[in-house]
Amino acid sequence: MGLKSDKWIKEKALKEKMIEPFVDHLVSNGVISYGLSSYGYDMRIANEFKVFTGAIGKEVAIVDPKKFDKDLLQDYTGDFVIIPPNSYVLGRSVEYFRIPRNVHCIVLGKSTYARSGIIVNITPLESGWCGFVTIEISNATPLPVKVYANEGIAQVLFFEGDEPCEVSYEDRHGKYQNQQGIILPKVNKDG
Numbered sequence: 345m346g347l348k349s350d351k352w353i354k355e356k357a358l359k360e361k362m363i364e365p366f367v368d369h370l371v372s373n374g375v376i377s378y379g380l381s382s383y384g385y386d387m388r389i390a391n392e393f394k395v396f397t398g399a400i401g402k403e404v405a406i407v408d409p410k411k412f413d414k415d416l417l418q419d420y421t422g423d424f425v426i427i428p429p430n431s432y433v434l435g436r437s438v439e440y441f442r443i444p445r446n447v448h449c450i451v452l453g454k455s456t457y458a459r460s461g462i463i464v465n466i467t468p469l470e471s472g473w474c475g476f477v478t479i480e481i482s483n484a485t486p487l488p489v490k491v492y493a494n495e496g497i498a499q500v501l502f503f504e505g506d507e508p509c510e511v512s513y514e515d516r517h518g519k520y521q522n523q524q525g526i527i528l529p530k531v532n533k534d535g
Contacts, residue, residue, distance in 0.1 A: 347503055349383055350382055352504075354380060357385075364440045384499040384501045385500045386498070386499050387499070389481075390493060396434075412528050412529045417434065420433075425490070428488055429485060430483060432482040433491070434479065434526045436526045437476050438494060441469060441476075445508045445512050447503065448470060450468055451477060451479075452498060452499050453466070454497060454498060457497070461485035462491065471505070472515060475521065477498075
């Protein structure tokens, strides 16, 4: 089956609400592009961010994904966010995704940002998953960098399997199912 085209993505988005809101063409005039591309969908980042501070008061903290301290992140809303040197922010997609049972997606950062020293974490969207995508954006430079809200941040590639999976993300009640905002790390007690 393989990588899916713009025609397939558009059909799934319009008929099955796989992507909402859905932009059926690539918007690129004066913005970092977003919308439907030849073999993917360029999602946008919303104007809500959590900026990593790295300290609680005057005490330097340890980042522990099993016991993540929400106080390490400061909420911020705006048309853009400045990421401090060698730091990161969390954001969320503008679009809500509903991934079909026989599809697996890979989210890749846009090259415009990569060429500026900004790294968007590669992440999967598993079969049966739905929600807003929590996006981690790292600044790999020694200078502050700017990321623009409501513009493109990453491309979603859709891969259709030969057959539906036996157990989807939804079936196993995945910990990030139906996420509505910027969701911090979670670890299930059963692993």
